[in-house]
Every structure is written in C-alpha cells, then in structure tokens.
Amino acid sequence: MYEKIIIAGSGGQGIMFLGNLLCNVAASLNKYTTFFPSYGAEIRGGTANCSVIIADDEIGSPVIAEPSILIVMNEQSYNRFLPKLKKGGLLFVNSSLVFSAPPDAVQIPATEIALQVGDVRAANMVMLGKFIKDTKVFPVAAVNDVIKKVLENKKNLLEVNLFAFMRGTKL
Amino acid sequence: MKGNIAVCEGAIAAGCTTYFGYPITPQNEIPAYMSKKMVELGRVFVQAESELAAINMVFGAAVSGSRAMTSSSSPGISLKQEGISYLAGAELPCVIVNVQRGGPGLGNISGSQADYFQATKGGGHGDYRLIVLAPYSVKEMYDLTFLAFDLADNYRIPVMILTDGIVGQMMEPVEINPEFRVQSSEIKKDWKLDGCKGREPRLMRSLIMEEGGLEKHNWHLKKKYDGIKKTEIRCEANFPDSAEITVVAFGIAARICKSAVKKLRQEGLKVGLMRPVTLWPFPEKAISDIAAKSKKILVAEMNMGQMVEDVKLAVNGKCPVEFLGAPGGAVFSEDEIIAKIKKL
Numbered sequence: 001m002y003e004k005i006i007i008a009g010s011g012g013q014g015i016m017f018l019g020n021l022l023c024n025v026a027a028s029l030n031k032y033t034t035f036f037p038s039y040g041a042e043i044r045g046g047t048a049n050c051s052v053i054i055a056d057d058e059i060g061s062p063v064i065a066e067p068s069i070l071i072v073m074n075e076q077s078y079n080r081f082l083p084k085l086k087k088g089g090l091l092f093v094n095s096s097l098v099f100s101a102p103p104d105a106v107q108i109p110a111t112e113i114a115l116q117v118g119d120v121r122a123a124n125m126v127m128l129g130k131f132i133k134d135t136k137v138f139p140v141a142a143v144n145d146v147i148k149k150v151l152e153n154k155k156n157l158l159e160v161n162l163f164a165f166m167r168g169t170k171l
Numbered sequence: 172m173k174g175n176i177a178v179c180e181g182a183i184a185a186g187c188t189t190y191f192g193y194p195i196t197p198q199n200e201i202p203a204y205m206s207k208k209m210v211e212l213g214r215v216f217v218q219a220e221s222e223l224a225a226i227n228m229v230f231g232a233a234v235s236g237s238r239a240m241t242s243s244s245s246p247g248i249s250l251k252q253e254g255i256s257y258l259a260g261a262e263l264p265c266v267i268v269n270v271q272r273g274g275p276g277l278g279n280i281s282g283s284q285a286d287y288f289q290a291t292k293g294g295g296h297g298d299y300r301l302i303v304l305a306p307y308s309v310k311e312m313y314d315l316t317f318l319a320f321d322l323a324d325n326y327r328i329p330v331m332i333l334t335d336g337i338v339g340q341m342m343e344p345v346e347i348n349p350e351f352r353v354q355s356s357e358i359k360k361d362w363k364l365d366g367c368k369g370r371e372p373r374l375m376r377s378l379i380m381e382e383g384g385l386e387k388h389n390w391h392l393k394k395k396y397d398g399i400k401k402t403e404i405r406c407e408a409n410f411p412d413s414a415e416i417t418v419v420a421f422g423i424a425a426r427i428c429k430s431a432v433k434k435l436r437q438e439g440l441k442v443g444l445m446r447p448v449t450l451w452p453f454p455e456k457a458i459s460d461i462a463a464k465s466k467k468i469l470v471a472e473m474n475m476g477q478m479v480e481d482v483k484l485a486v487n488g489k490c491p492v493e494f495l496g497a498p499g500g501a502v503f504s505e506d507e508i509i510a511k512i513k514k515l
Contacts, residue, residue, distance in 0.1 A: 060430025
C-alpha cells in the first residue's frame with residue numbers, strides 16, 4: 001500500500017482533524033504515515049488542505065504532487081485540486097457543496113447528512129465513513145477506536161462524530 | 172508527533188532548562204509548546220521582545236551554566252547572527268534551531284534549504300564555526316536536538332539544528348529511544364559564572380584587546396574546530412560500494428532522494444545516496460571516497476546551489492558533479508529526481 005491522499009475544503013470543515021485522524025489510525029495499525037498541513041497565509045473561511053500518506057514502507061516526501069485519492073469538501077477546493085489527481089485516482093466529493101463533479105466521482109451529500117445527524121461540522125466524519133467503506137484502507141473498528149481515543153475528553157463531540165462516521169460507512 | 176514538537180521534546184529530555192524565543196512561521200509550534208511545557212516543568216520560558224533579545228538572553232543563560240536554547244526561522248536567524256558570533260567567541264554552549272523558510276528577505280513561509288551557507292560558513296562576523304545538524308525526519312528532530320545539547324557542552328560551542336518548514340510542520344509516528352539520559356551532570360562546566368565565593372573570579376568575554384591575545388584565541392578555536400572535524404562527522408550512506416551515480420542531499424531533500432534511489436534500485440540502476448547529517452563538520456572524506464568509486468555525483472538541494480560547493484571541494488575533480496535545485500520554497504518530487512538521474 002502507498003496511498004497519497006489530499007483532503008481539501010474550507011477552514012472550519014474539519015479538514016486538518018480528518019487528516020490527523022487518518023494519520024492516527026495508520027499509526028495505530030503500525031503503518032508508515034505522514035501528515036503535512038497547508039499553512040499558507042490562509043484566512044478564516046478560506047481554503048484548508050492537508051496531505052496524508054499511508055504506506056507499508058518508509059515514506060519519502062510528505063508533500064504530494066499527484067494524489068491517488070482526493071477528498072474535497074467544497075467547490076473551490078474541487079477546482080483547485082482536481083487537475084492534480086492521478087489518472088485513475090479516486091475522487092470523493094461533498095455533493096452538498098460541489099456541483100460540477102463528474103458522474104464517476106463518489107458523491108456524498110455530506111453536509112446535508114451532517115445536518116440531519118445534528119451538527120453541520122460532522123460532514124468530515126460522513127466523508128470518512130464513506131471513504132473507509134469504499135477503499136477499505138482501514139477496518140471500520142480501528143477507525144472507531146481512534147475516534148473514541150482522540151475525542152476522549154470531548155464527550156459532547158464524540159457521540160455525533162461517531163454517529164456521523166457510522167452513517168458514512170453505510171452509504 | 173509534529174517535527175517542531177519533536178524538537179521541544181528532544182530539548183526537554185536533554186535537560187534544556189532555559190528557552191528564549193520570538194515568534195515566526197513556520198516554527199511557531201516551538202515557542203507555543205515550550206511556553207506550556209517549560210512552565211509545567213518549573214523551567215524557564217521567555218518570549219523575548221525581539222530575536223536580538225532572545226539570542227542575548229541565551230548568552231546570559233549559557234554563561235551561567237544552564238542548557239539554553241532558542242529557535243527561529245530564516246529572517247529571524249539573520250537577526251541573531253551578532254549574538255551567535257559572540258557566543259562562538261566566548262565559547263558558550265547553546266542550541267539554536269533554524270526552521271528554514273524561503274528567502275531572501277522575508278521570502279515566504281514554505282520550507283527551504285537556502286540558509287546552508289549562513290549556517291555552515293559562519294553567518295556572523297569573525298572566524299568561527301558552529302556544529303550544524305540536519306535532521307531529515309521527525310524522529311531525527313528529536314534525536315539530533317537531544318544530541319545537540321551534549322555536543323554543545325562537550326565542545327563549548329553553539330550547535331545549530333538546520334531544518335526546514337516541511338520537516339517542522341510534518342507529522343509522523345516517532346518511537347523514542349528509552350536509553351536517552353541526560354548527560355549534563357557528567358559534563359563539568361568549570362568556566363561558568365555562578366558566584367565566585369571561595370574561588371578565583373572568572374571572566375567570560377568575546378572582547379580580547381590585549382596584544383596578540385585575540386590571535387592566540389583564534390588559534391585555540393582553530394584547534395578545537397579541527398578536533399571536532401576528527402571526531403564528530405556524521406553521515407548516512409546507502410549503497411556506497413555499488414553505486415555508479417551517487418546522490419548527495421541533506422535534510423528533507425535527502426528524504427525525497429532516498430525514496431527515488433530506492434525506486435531506481437528496484438529498476439536495476441546502480442544508484443546510491445550520501446546524506447550528510449552534520450553539515451559542519453562536513454563529511455569530506457566519505458564523499459571523496461564515494462567520488463573515487465562513482466561515475467557521477469548529483470547534488471540535490473532546495474536552494475540554488477550551496478552544499479554543491481562543498482561537495483565539489485570534497486570530490487576535487489575525481490568525477491563530474493551535477494546539480495538539481497528547487498529555490499524559493501519549491502519542493503522537487505521523487506519523479507523529478509528520477510528523471511534527472513536517468514538523464515545523467
């Protein structure tokens with residue numbers, strides 16, 4: 001395995017949290033992994049993105065030129081990162097906010113589902129659920145465990161995040 | 172763990188008791204983390220009013236015998252140069268971390284390797300050297316920072332951790348060696364200013380005005396630097412005996428080159444990698460030996476060509492030396508390196 005994942009959206013959509021979480025799951029399963037955030041002079045509500053690599057072997061550059069998997073949460077990020085996606089790469093889009101994605105993309109109305117679940121901020125977890133279900137990069141249980149661990153001290157957020165994640169795995 | 176945090180943890184494990192800093196991206200996690208951790212541990216954290224103040228506070232802390240550290244990024248390190256020269260002149264141990272960003276000037280906030288000359292050739296005035304360590308992973312951020320404090324005390328010399336915004340910002344799992352123990356108690360600081368009750372007063376300075384005094388001091392420093400060159404060179408070589416083309420790179424660039432070399436070996440190409448871990452003292456002999464066995468050497472750096480000059484001096488005409496650069500905060504990809512090597 002050598003997956004190069006770029007996660008992109010707007011500030012506040014939990015992009016860094018999602019990247020971090022993937023990295024933590026990878027570490028918990030003894031995989032090699034790197035996380036590299038974009039830290040340009042971004043503004044609140046501006047774009048946010050991060051690069052996560054998960055591999056069975058040592059990782060060279062943590063910077064990704066050509067992602068094998070792209071997870072985009074809004075239209076702006078979709079336009080920016082789509083040209084970088086590797087040929088034959090997997091594309092996951094939040095169809096609540098991305099309107100021009102091609103039909104072969106995995107389209108999830110993550111923001112709508114998150115609203116149904118009770119917290120618009122959980123859209124990232126819905127995406128994660130669907131991502132795990134489709135790619136099988138990690139077992140669902142391993143992700144579940146890490147979410148519980150990471151949000152251990154934020155019990156009010158734990159429930160909705162776990163719920164949103166599980167919803168995603170069933171889409 | 173994030174690279175910048177690993178620097179903090181390495182410093183704390185090494186017994187760093189005083190930290191002085193001033194914020195600048197991409198190293199802000201260091202002062203932010205130290206502001207919490209150092210206070211929790213009952214150690215000293217000061218956010219100084221400027222970089223100049225921070226480096227001079229390091230001087231004060233070091234002269235009183237404490238393990239002192241400061242960190243900054245390229246433009247901030249330029250501001251510290253006067254103080255670094257004073258520390259080198261007065262032979263005071265300390266650790267200075269440079270999480271490099273793009274330059275010249277304020278440049279940008281992307282990772283870069285453009286401060287190689289400044290770090291290894293003496294960024295301040297006068298004849299002096301720093302020990303310069305170049306970590307290429309989050310684990311080495313920890314290990315080399317830990318090591319830096321011992322080297323600094325052993326040789327009474329400022330040690331620089333020369334890293335960059337990519338290694339500083341990236342996160343990866345780190346296993347910490349439980350064998351690390353603080354050695355500070357074993358190193359006798361018989362020069363420190365800790366009150367002269369019951370002993371002769373000591374004088375610590377970098378101003379040496381008496382006839383012939385400074386010349387003597389400089390020869391003393393030279394002898395010390397020559398000693399460090401003999402004992403403290405560190406480097407990592409991959410496939411040194413079977414390579415026709417050897418890539419020489421440090422820090423993050425070496426990490427990218429390492430996976431490019433691995434891919435090319437799988438294709439059957441005879442390629443090797445030489446990674447200086449100490450940029451000063453520079454692994455001249457190791458590179459010279461490799462040059463004698465290689466057909467070509469490629470130096471890959473995230474700048475316009477700095478270490479390549481030291482490589483050329485070490486190779487001394489034994490084989491051609493090519494260069495691949497990425498200045499201004501740009502990063503080359505594995506594929507670019509592979510394409511360049513195939514063209515050689």
